[in-house]
Amino acid sequence: MSLHPMCGVFVLLSICLISFTTPCYGGNILVFPVDGSHWINMKVLVEELHARGHNITVVRSSNSWYIAEKSPLYTSFTVQIKENLEEFFGKYLKNHLKMEREGASALTFLKLTKDFISMVSEGHFLWCEAISEIFDDPNRVKSLIDAQYDLVLTDPAVSAGVVLAKYLKLPLVLNVRWIPSGEGHFAVAPSPLSYIPVPGSGLTDKMDFMQRIKNLFFHSIIVLQQKFVVGPHYNALCDKYIEGGCDVFSLLQEADIWLFRSDFVFDFPRPTMPNIVYIGGFQCKPAQPLPADLEQFVQSAGEHGVIIMTLGTLVNALPAEVAEEIASVFAKMPQKVIWRHKGERPSTLGNNTLIVDWMPQKDLLGHPQTKVFVAHGGTNGVQEAIYHGVPVLGIPLFFDQYDNLLRLQERGAGKIILLADVNSQTFEQALKEVLHQESYRQNIERLSRLHRDQPIAPMDRAVFWVEYVMRHKGAPHLCTEAYKMPWYSYYCVDVMVFLLSAAAVLLLSTLAIFRFLCCSRKRKTKDKQH
Template identity: 75%
Template sequence: MGTMQLHRMCGILVFLGACLISFTPPCDGGNILVFPVDGSHWINMKILLEELHARGHSITVIRASTSWYIPEKSSLYTSLTLEMDEGLENFFEVYLQEHMRAQREGASALTFFKLTKDFLSMISTAHSLWAESLVQLFNDEQTIKSLIDSQYDLVLTDPAIAPGVVLAKYLKLPTVLNVRWITSGDGHFAIAPSPLSYIPVPGSGFTDKMNFIQRVKNMLFYSIIVFQQKFMVGPSYDGICEKYIEGGCDIISLLQEADIWLFRSDFVFDFPRPTMPNVIYIGGFQCKPAQPLPADLEDFVQSAGEHGVIIMTLGTLVNALPNAVADEIASVFAKMPQKVIWRHKGERPTTLGNNTLIVDWMPQKDLLGHPQTKVFVAHGGTNGVQEAIYHGVPVLGIPLFFDQFDNLLRLQDRGGAKIINLSDVHSFEQGINEMLHQDSYRQNMQKLSRLHRNQPVSPIDQAIFWVEYVMRHRGALHLRTEAYKVAWYSYYSLDVLLLLLTAATVMLLSTLAMFRFLCCRSRRTTKTKQH
């Protein structure tokens, strides 16, 4: 009888436990305003939107009339289109061609400074265009009224451009950032303590192990980022903040006020560093198990036999390499026993071998997850690098601009990648052969893959949980530090140190004065006795 009662009690407890789980506070369909960034950033933002839409949330996406990838009509969202006089695609294309030409010819110091100036000018132009569109939005009373009346629960934005955080401040809404890069570099530098002694600045090309000279250079690179934010990005929005935001604002302060940072990185990929409680790491959230390839592509892959397949793509912004470069790469591929799948939209290389398949588009995730894929030749964009980690495929990196060199450097430091220069076709051939025949590259990438996959909760579920968390609680104020509002001398306790030094100095001087007084008095007393 006691045993039956025990079983019955266990059954009741299990039932009650199931009920409690099922009664976890739900997040009814929320109303989300999204301000994304175009290009490859949109690819991972769209994945978040697909998950949010599947959970019943209503989504409005603000896009530019000149958008490359963000469609006006979608089953996932309702769009609001801002008029923009000029697109950014031409700026990227011109800069990219100049950058590749400089790499090809060997960049001098003068060329480096010119490219840096052109890059900063391009970034400044992008922010100016978006700032102008934001002003048009604020001046459109009907649209602004519609945004206010829609009673959004939060703003989800990518802070690589700033209009999203400005609009969130104007509408007084909680903010969730889908972020790795802000308006001036890595987002960590705005939110978390970032000692330059062991945290490399983006663009420096350093790891977390720096010697003295590298630390000096690291500080110089940091000064460039500060200059970029203060004099090239900030001024684009200063007038808007002063006119439309009560009490004014600046972009960095708005970023620091964000409730949750969904950070597109993790410490399998990135170097260890200080962080904050409202930074949620979702690196690789876009990665999924490979799906079967289309039949014709599967046949091509299988025809490689034991030699396997090499895949090559240089991302969404690079449609074609210069003809001379493409011919040299094609000639290297033609010598190899492997089959090659190459995303290339330019003229067909004259040296193309029978083993190479040229495509306009490739199912990159599915190819990376295919057991026949041996090497991934890539530019080093965040999405591609994280997918390579997920599937454990070594990377031969050809960085071109933005964060690509830094991404590849992290993989190279962990033994899973090799970085080469676009200008040296010999290093390309050598690098391919090295990655194919040295097992350490694949072994290191597979180790990273195991580490990345060994998580209690998947990155995409983490991301959705925290978006819904902010909706349920109308923000996450308790996770935000107030340190950003403290004066710099208070932040570093210089005022406290000054007080303690002053007190110590006063005590020391008082002690010396007392000894001097006692000594002098003793001498006078001695002289008096002698007389």
């Protein structure tokens, strides 16, 4: 029986489509995110994994700020957190901003530092306590085991998910920039302090002697924080529930893949490892059309363009006097201004300034009318500014924000103005500099071209490596054995001691032989004389 010619064509086309279609490795993924702005990053990755056919379960706290209990993207696994840190965190931020603005005595600074350390310690303790309750509940443990997850995807800034992966004996993928003790590279990659700036130091990769001393000092603080503030909570959890015991730092080092939310367009060049995959800017997408009313406002700016300002998800409002100063400067500008501000409406606000509770930040950054981005320097905002090629005037407030903005400033793509220095004169001068000096836009556009010039999009790279770990049940062949070595072996101290000892023995033996020969010769000479 002969086939109709059209049937043959159909079969051929079907074979071609099957051959060129990317295979889908649908799996079960347990996601353990960190709340707040970190969830924004994780949610973008969750959305993509869900779109590619994976089943997602998200571990969330009962009093989560941003992670919804019900979602079409995932099934939630809710754990009970006994306290709500949001109010405590808000109070700390308010006091921190006040100190940044007004200055503080040494006593006030120490108190605020103590409060911060206490807040960090309490947050990690609460999560460890919540995970302990899961481990002590046979039904919940059984539900996790019966789900037959292929891997755990977690943000290790809170490392409870790292311990959970070890307990369930699952491969581990980190969506990471920060770990409890600081920047993630320092846990897994060689990090010479001579040219790798420690977070919080405010340094670049070009350091003089005094700056290297400062860098070492900041590194020592991070080591002490890990050892005495954060580490003990997780280590106690490991000792109680993980067979043979362990410590959380070693668990981080054992992670199969580090999806690192950075790249070397943004960060300073440094040593890395084969299981670190750089996905900086993976959340960035081409701009979508603005809502009609916002588009009308933006277009009304004409040739002068638009300035946008936001201080991220954590800070609703600047101190009132700072907001008044900034508003008065905006009122003088020929540009239109869109300002995300939830505080009291400044009395100096001009007709050219639109105050909003929320803004489509990515779409505004990608709009051709946007001229300058006034921002606090969060990682997401900085990477989106690079992606869309918009120069940044940064007002860093806390955490990693100064370091992020410093990387832009070092490359001539942004300018930093400290909160303590903000007044109508300094802010206007800085804003006009970024607006009118063409070098800022040229440099940020150069960074944008570099960032976009990649063989694989950062999101595709991230998903590939998640699926890679699922396909191969882990990636231990990419993990270095260095973390299993004691420090004296890692730095070859034992080899140097052995070689120095051997050289010393050889030298002393040679001297002893010469001394013996000389003494023997003298004795023979004396014997002849007698």
